Amino acid sequence: MAITSANRLELLQIAESVAREKMIDADLVLQAMEESYAKAAKSKYGAELDIRAYIDRKSGELEMTRVRVVIAEEEAENMYTELTIEEAKAYKENPAAGDLIIDQLPPMDFGRIGAQSAKQVILQKVREAERARQYDEFKDREGEIINGLVKRVEYGNVIVDVGRGEAVCRRDQLVNREMFRNGDRIRAYIKEVRSEQRGPQIFLSRTAPEFMAELFKMEVPEIYDGIIQIKAVARDPGSRAKIGVISFDNAIDPVGACVGMRGSRVQAVVNELGGEKIDIIPWNEDAPTFLVNALQPAEVTKVVLDEDAERIEVVVPDEQLSLAIGRRGQNVRLASQLTGLDIDIMTEAEESERRQKEFEIRSKLFMDTMNVDEVVAQLLVSEGFTNLEEVAYVEIDELLVIEGFDQDTAEELQARARESLEEINAKAIAEARELGVDQSLIDFEGLSPQMLVALGKDDVKTLEDFATCADWELAGGYTTLNGERIKDEGVLESYDVDLAEAQNLIMRARVQIGWVTEEQIAQDAADAEAEAATDADTAEEAGA
Structure with a gap:
């Protein structure tokens, strides 16, 4: 396999041909050839040698060289690839450490084994180049x-x-x-x-929600142009899908544009997806409104949103329940995916029954604690009173507007409510002390006696214990584990203490103990506000 003058140009032609076939750079093929020739030469002269090959890109001339490095030591550690300065003087005047001594190797016949080895190196390098080219081509797609x-x-x-x-x-x-x-x-x-x-x-x-969104982008020019935007997609692949769209041009109906003339546009997407039924829904920033749209074709009579829990309660007519849920829960499941909210669906009858139970429970509370008859208790509940605190400390005029209540009746009701509260609070304080709650925590402003009992049961008994709590430990929250939201119960959650209020109580406790100062808290708040403003400006610039 000696390279003769007759086939030097043929070498370049072969490299060009392989490069075209594999759609890679011809220079990569020549580099692979150079490496293969060097490897074949090592198999003849010795694997320990540093042998390099170079193919002239114009003439196809093959040049084989042996390379050794000049080192400063008195004795070379590797006699095959290194020379001392003294030894190098035989090849070069005034050699210095780091110089390369290059010896030309004569033309050689690689033999059958050497040629086979060279072929394997070339094939391997070409494959690697081809893979790199494929990855570069598709990584941005x-x-x-x-x-x-x-x-x-x-x-x-x-x-x-x-x-x-x-x-x-x-x-x-x-x-x-x-x-x-x-x-x-x-x-x-x-x-x-x-x-x-x-x-x-x-x-x-073919099952990804993004696949459907891209299909609509291909079929609907308004989406491609950005006039209409797809805000959310939920799919049960092969069966049903819901897609939320919004138009930035008031003159263009987003649903109509996606449906197309006589349904031509949506039908093209349906055909591509094997007959998958698609509900196109107008997007709305108001979550309850969007959910009402998402639950179509079912009618919704009432929606109650719990933003903290990311749950929404939906009331539908009795005859609409099966339609709202859908076959095997499909309709409500897709609506939940589309809105990102957990949905509880109940009928009007179920909701009425629940409200009746709440009415009875609150009526009984007033009857037992204020020693009033059922009629008075029901009147209070009907007017929206839910607990003793509201009756005891509300403006008396709000009681006087209730039919049949005069000044004396209103004052008597408030007196009974306050007396009952004092009795309940006294019992709660006594229970808290039995649990070992310290006086420093009892005297801390902002905690009711019932809260003190709950804290004592959770082993939070001193002001220091309270100051070490995290806001979510008091107010509760949610943790996402393996894509599933898990509820974290808060010690004071049942007393309507939210995260902001919990954080405020904890920080006041830390100030009172002396762990931090009011100035430090104010500075931290200012720093956080400035950082948030900077992040918002950065995001706005990136969007622009």
Whole structure:
């Protein structure tokens, strides 16, 4: 395998041909050849030597050299790749440490084994270059839709020829009942591109919500132009989907634009997704309004939103319950995914029964604690009074507006309510002391006797104990674990203490103990506000 003058140019032609076939840079092929020749030469002269090959990019001339490094030590550690300064003087005048001594090697015949080894190196390097080129091409295409041909099907996974590489659409990323055969055309969403040992891995999906959003972008010019925006997508692949859209042009109806003339636009998406039914819903910033739209075709009579818990309670007519829930809970599940809220659905009858129970419980509370008859108790509940504190400390005029209540009756009711509260609070203080609650905590302003009992039961018995609490330990909160929101019960949550109030109580306790000062708290708040303003400005500039 000696390189003669007759085949030097042929070497360059071969490199060019391989580069075109594999769609990589020709110089990469020549570098692979150089490395292969160097490896083959080492197999003849010795693997310990530093042998390098260089192919002239114009003439195809192959130059083989042996390289040694000049070192400052008196004796070379590696006689094959190093020379001392004294030894180097035989090859170069005034050698210095770090100089390279390069010896030209004569033309050689690599032999069959050397040629085979060179071929393997070339193939390996070309494969690596091809993989790098594929990864560079597809890494920036995540989030796009791609068309390809089914190459083969392995254990339900579809291998797709995407032109300059292969992609895989796993079985769980295919819509139910879809069957593909070799040679079928397939359209899918590029979900992920990973660089792995065996080459770039391109993962496709036909079940991702983003796939539907991209299909609508292709079918609806207003979405592509940014006039209409897709705000949320929820899918039960192959069965049903909901998509929330908003228009930034008041003259354009977002739902109508997505449906198209006689449903042509939405039908094109439905056909691509194998008949998946699609509900197009107008987006609204108001969560309850958006949910009412999302639960269509069911009618909603009442919505109660709990923003802290990210839950929403929906009341529907009795005959609409099955429609609102949908087959196997599909309608409410998709609406929940679309809005990002947990949804509780109840009928008007169930809601009426619950309200009746609450009415009875509150009426009994007033009857037992204030020693009033059922009629008076029910009148108080009907007017919106829910606890003793409201009756005891409300402006007396609010009691006088109740039909049948005069000045004496109102004053008597307030007196009874206050007396009952004092009795209840005294019992609670006594119980707190029995639990070991310290006087410093009892005297701390902002905690009711009932709160002190709850804290004592949770082993928070001194002002120092209270000051070490976190706000969520008092007010409660939510922790996300494995994608699921888990409720953290707060010690004072049942007393309507929110996070802001809990934080305020804790900081006041720390100030009272002397752990921090009012000035430090004010400075921390100012720093946090300034940082938030800076982050907002940065985000605005990035958006611009």
